[in-house]
Amino acid sequence: MLGMPLYEFICNNDDCKTSEFSVSQTMDEEHKADCPRCGERAKRKIDSIAIAFKGKGFYSTDNRKD
Numbered sequence: 001m002l003g004m005p006l007y008e009f010i011c012n013n014d015d016c017k018t019s020e021f022s023v024s025q026t027m028d029e030e031h032k033a034d035c036p037r038c039g040e041r042a043k044r045k046i047d048s049i050a051i052a053f054k055g056k057g058f059y060s061t062d063n064r065k066d
Contacts, residue, residue, distance in 0.1 A: 009042035011035040020045065 004024045011019040016038045023033045035042045 007031055007033075008045040008047070009033045009035075010045045011038065011040055011042045013038050013040040016040065 004026050006022050006024050008020060008022050013019075013035065016035060019035055019037045019042075021033075021036055021042070025031060025033075031044050033042050033044075034040065
């Protein structure tokens with residue numbers, strides 16, 4: 001069986017903004033969590049992902065006319 005996804009959260013409390021934590025939840029669960037430091041409701045942190053395009057046709061130099 002595969003492990004559950006790990007979601008990152010950041011606390012909404014102004015005094016606890018630096019509090020970031022991770023929670024392992026199933027994909028079916030509602031993605032909500034409480035801060036372990038202050039107990040305040042936390043919001044899910046969304047990060048950007050890296051994309052690498054490989055192969056022909058992805059660069060302007062691939063279709064350049066001579």
